[in-house]
Amino acid sequence: MFILETKGLKKSYSTGQGTPQSILKDVQLQVSQGEFIAVMGPSGSGKSTLLYTISGMDKLTEGSVIFKGQEISGVSENELAGLRLKHMGFIFQQMHLLKNLNIRDNIILSAYRARTSSRRTINKRAAELMNKTGISALAERDITQVSGGQLQRAAICRALINQPDILFGDEPTGALNSKAASEIMDILADINQSGTTLIIATHDAKVAAQAERVLYMLDGSIAAEQRLGKYYRVDGELKRREEKLAAWLLKLGF
Template identity: 60%
Template sequence: MEIILETKDIKKTYLFDKNKEQEVLKNINIKVKKGEFISVMGPSGSGKSTLLYNMCGMDRVTSGRLVFEGNDISGYSENEFSKLRLERIGFIFQHVNFLKNLNIFDNIALPAYAAKIQSRKEINKKAEELMEKTGISETGEKDITEVSGGQLQRAGICRALINNPDILFGDEPTGALNSKYTNDIMDIICRINKEGTTVLLVTHDIKVASRSEKVLFMKDGSITGEYYLGKYEGELKGREEKLSEWLMKLDF
């Protein structure tokens, strides 16, 4: 299977007061295949979110190489990274950051308007289709304060998918949701993955990670384990138990 994104010995170092450095990512090597669904787990402070932000270019690696579809993008300018994220990458945040002066529909469509790849008519149709698919068609004209947390997170997924990204990142996308909303959101993400979109997300939730094809475990800035669950086909039986047993061996 073709590799869509690869990290080659990437490091991330932060400089603190009195010239004190902290290495947050240490020689990370990951190959993400097209259509794959990967979850990244590990204790708080292990570097999971930092890894995600560096892999999509929201933060910049200190050293090492970042390769997207065979092209080294490590030296991309901020504008080049912004263009890549806008056109090829979707990102679901734990807490959705929508513009307060726009309704739900316009917040969803905004990245597509900015990309100018499709006509306004095509963008509106795509937004409507995504909202219908995620079950929030009735919220389009509502203010962001007039919908539930689950609806807002679904809208965040719609926004992340409006430009038909090749890869979808998620930083604890269900972390602020209850179990019902978590299941709903994961059903949507799994369906998106089954339709061909590559998914890479960070989570603390074993139930969420059990839906993925592969789980990476991080500790102290390094990948210390990898567990292959296989493609999720709608049946969780046994997957959570196997993953839990593996995580216990890693002292999670």
């Protein structure tokens, strides 16, 4: 059984002029547990809309989204919110951290809301995540007192605090310099290798080269797919994968 599957997925928006604008067109997608998938394509191709729709953050127009065997497009808003809270994690280019909370409180807030563990257990897990991502010393800092790379690390901790089955990332390294982006991808690769399914939309071929499978979107459809296999971070491997991916993207006109 796939952890996530879409059948005939379509998404359109009203333009206010009578004819809806089609964003996603009959997307068929099957995601296995533990996969790392990168979604690429030109701006406006539907990458972000795909992530928002398959995660239930945006309503589909037609078709179905099945998560862990459950059709999620027909459940109530409260059920869907609970599903996202307890089973999904989200990382965005803009971190959306709360300005009135420090780093630690931003990380633990969703776990307190989920109420699936004791506060002691939540605080312990937050400490472990901050240690793993190298921001333990920043726990009491306001979000205005740390760098963009550190904020993204905090956002990753927040996304993982409820131990999600699947992690979605919409350009999670897009606002970072190359060093910070590389460090974030190392963290995400570790997360994936521990068993968490990862789906990331990105323009960056270096990010996508670390994925097991790359989907290329064009005009709202998955136009092509490249399987790169698992990435094991041995010397020279990333460069080889980048070159293979770049040649493929060039043929697609990207």
